Amino acid sequence: MTRDDLFKTNASIVANLVHACALNCPKAMICIITNPVNSTVPIAAEILKRNGVFDPKRLFGVTTLDVVRSNTFIAEAKGLDVRNVSCPVIGGHSGITILPVISQCSPAVSFPQSYAMVGKLGPLTVLP
Structure with a gap:
């Protein structure tokens, strides 16, 4: 859907x-x-x-799902336990408008400027 x-x-x-x-x-x-x-x-x-x-x-x-997705991607990319990752998200609730605020993540993480994580957040299965 x-x-x-x-x-x-x-x-x-x-x-x-x-x-x-x-x-x-x-x-x-x-x-x-x-x-x-x-x-x-x-x-x-x-x-x-x-x-x-x-x-x-x-x-x-309420867009808690976006935060959960962001935390999960960051944890997977950095080899961290997702339970210990917290990263706020701003923007819309679809595709490329979902924007994790990497500078505010806990623990502090960084990614190369070319790393395109944002586009991965929206296309996942949407549950009705």
């Missing part, structure tokens, strides 16, 4: 659920974990805006 397939299925589900939240619990903190997160969060924000209850401090996109 591609991210486009997921979007077609999940966009209306997110829109309907967020609309219900806007009407029934407008002060709720909403965490979107529905793929593709970088597309469903803006939908949620737009629904909240249309209902006059948007608060950017109460809407979150």
Whole structure:
């Protein structure tokens, strides 16, 4: 299943659920974990805006999977135990927009500038 397939299925589900939240619990903190997160969060924000209850401090996109993938790739590349690797990730939640912040990794690691790990994060199997 591609991210486009997921979007077609999940966009209306997110829109309907967020609309219900806007009407029934407008002060709720909403965490979107529905793929593709970088597309469903803006939908949620737009629904909240249309209902006059948007608060950017109460809407979150959860992309823990990206951090897990980043930590795993770094651990494998450096021969480390993944349980001891922590590397924050910024950017979107698809393909080349996922960016591990190598300078902030613990333990400190470095890679040659030509090492293209970023593109490996997105194409993995997407679970519905």
